[in-house]
Amino acid sequence: MKKILVTGGTTFVSKYVAEYFVNAGYEVFVLNRNSKPQVQGVTLIEADRHNLGDILKATAFDAVADITAYTDKDIIDLVKALGSFKQYIMISSSAVYPEYGVQPFTEESERAENKFWGAYGTNKIAAEKALLERVKDAYIVRPPYLYGPMNNVYREAFVFDCALADRKFYLPKDGSMKLQFFHVKDLCRLMEVIIKDKPEEHILNVGNVETVSIKDWVTKCYKSLGKTPNFVDVYEEIEQKNYFSFYNYEYYLDVSRQRKIYPETISLEDGLKDSAKWYLEHSTEVNKKPYFEYIDENLAED
Template sequence: MKKILVTGGLGFIGSHTVVELQNAGFEVVIIDNLSNSKIEVLNQITSITGIQPDFYQLDLRIKNDVKNFFNNNTVDGIIHFAASKAVGESVEKPLLYYENNITTLVYLLQEMKERKLDNFIFSSSCTVYGQADELPITENAPTKPAESPYGNTKQIGEEIIKDSCNAYELNAIALRYFNPIGAHDSVKIGELPIGVPQNLIPFVTQTAAGIREQLSVFGDDYPTPDGTAVRDYIHVVDLAKAHIAALQRLINKNNKQHFEFFNVGTGKGSSVLEVIKAFETVTGKKLNYKIVDRRAGDITAAYADTTLANKELHWKTEKTLEEALLSAWKWQEKQ
């Protein structure tokens, strides 16, 4: 049984990926500093799979703690989620983002190099493309100057991994996510932002639940059919399964280069207003929303061409936008 380290494993995407790893027969060890997650998630994962993952509360910014972890644990691969991830916050707190997202990555890769470990999956983002010239976005699209410090940390992160792979013959895959939403079918894990949500769907569900008075729609003057920004919303369980596919590609030595990257989305763009209407339809809840000014760092439209991931990873999405929205609402109701 292969043992996989999942950093940030109690977070939204991390927890769903831990469940899918366990379902696929992997042993899992989690590192999380609980800065944007809750320890209760560990019990929820255990209640879904019947297996309690090993857990270390550890801050990856502390180099000695990272070294001590690897002195005491042997792993067959790493899936690295631990990072700060809000575009707006990154504009306000760039140094926090550079410290949290870059130094932690470097410390992990240093340990992998020293110990001759392999199989690294990086949680990247479609933000590396900026506002792409052509839609849907393929992996051949150029990366553009980042619109936010968050996006920049993903670009720099990929460059650091690529250089490390070339120098030390590590094998790594970066998955460039589009917009993960939804919750596990069990409704035991889902997206639980601490404080004011930075992403659309938790703000939608919290508004529907009466926690937030009003949903802000940032801009209706984009050059899109209804004027609101367009994104590719992928169910988090589909996204989690992409990590298993990528990991198995590395473990089975099916990768064609030391460093590879894949788009992970549905291939379909939905505008903010389309998402709001779809949510109202599947839940029967009316949303109180208001059009406000555009937000710094936001782009007009982004949705994936997933041909490469479908072919090379033998992976594709299975769940619809409506299923994802309904699961997100059921999760919110449970809270």
């Protein structure tokens, strides 16, 4: 039985990863501060990643799945504390690419501050650099917007709430802005391919090949609940993040490297059905934002 260390393990991606690898037959260790319920079947290592001492030295891990590395210090402290391990996979982000860069972004595209993501993106750049300086054969995965069950970010859940309440949907402009997604199960399956096959390429953009307009995405979200949206186009010059789940920023990752090792991804329709099913039973686990209040006060028609 392979041993895998998952950093985090209690929220969205890291929680899903922990549960996925338990179900896949791995011996899963999770590193967190035990402030939230743990996934059934994991072995908890209760600690702060910045104050580990020798707690990790005694266990030889086949893989480290670092889901919660956001800064170079996160990497430096964890790698220093590890004993033996065979592979290290870091989940980075498409936020490492600046908004002005030539698209689609490839793994060799310039990395620099993105005005929409700010320090989050530049800290991820620093974390990648720190990792490759210490673990030269590490794998770095750069996803676009992740979605699926356990998503505590108010994205598809906001649209589900609109659909469930039969509200009009206030759409930025004509809704043609494109988004790129990747289901969290696809992320796990890809990680399993990396662990088993050790692919030649170590830095990977990942995501669905196809982008989707926000209008089509909202329509698919409604459809997953058996609903049809009634759109109101918003052309006012206001920050769309006040009433919509995404920044006014369109980008596209080239995922050719991923396709060589993991060619088939979950369709957006099936993925959103999966998300909706989970949300209907776990709506209180999502960090909701006051989009409805803003819409009702500033956009709603009489």
